[in-house]
Amino acid sequence: MKEFVVYTLSRIGIFVASYAVIAGVYLAVTGGDSIPLLWPLLLAAVVSAVASYYLLRGQRERFAAVVQRRAERATAAFEERKAREDAE
Structure with missing residues (x-):
């Protein structure tokens, strides 16, 4: 969430x-x-x-990495719940 706030304020x-x-x-x-x-x-x-595209590249990449990790955790949790349901 911090990365989002920093990027948006920038x-x-x-x-x-x-x-x-x-x-x-x-x-x-x-x-x-x-x-x-x-x-x-x-x-x-x-x-x-245009300026943001060049000047905020690092912040944008950090924000994207946070979003990617969050999406991977959500996908893993979903797959785990799905596997438990299938096992039952």
Whole structure:
């Protein structure tokens, strides 16, 4: 569960940082007082997705390993119960 929380918070952090940079660049370039909502959000989503793919590879692999171990334990427990039922 810890790996899931760390990975999720990291993804959110990268998204927020991407949005802040994009919004800052937009304000610097346009010199405007307001930022449109849709385009910076979409651009931040794309930038953060690409950045997360490369920057969070290790965390993603650790999270996947935890999920894999949990799935293997659940499968083994299911097969054990199934074998006991068949024996009865």
